[in-house]
Amino acid sequence: MPEKYKGIIIEESLEDNRAINNLEVIKIRISSALRREDRWHLYTILVLEKDIKELTRQIKQGWYAHFWQGSKVVVIFQGKRFAFDHNNREACKPAVEYGLSLGIPKEQLDFPIE
Secondary structure, X not given: OOOOEEEEEEHHHEOOHHHHHHOEEEEEEEOOOOOHHHOOEEEEEEEOHHHHHHHHHHEOOOOOEXXXXXXXXXXXXXXXXXXXXXXXXXXXXXXXXXXXXXOOOHHHOOOOOO
């Protein structure tokens, strides 16, 4: 059986939040923003490569999600995908630059893994 990637998907980043129903959710966290409309619903998930491809079609413009399997990282934006080794910080530059071009703040483009 293929190994799964772990990742975090923000419900508000999805065109259709029902996509979460098809994913293996292992943890749910709601951000602590005071105003309800500013809160994010973060789902820690386990996914296969095919799930990542589907999420690339589901994610809204200006958002991203990232997944990891050991030090292998996959970052997805709407219709775009980047893969790199987390141990090689130079390798993530194309994903960071693309995220910046969409207006995503640099501090949000750090792609943490466990």
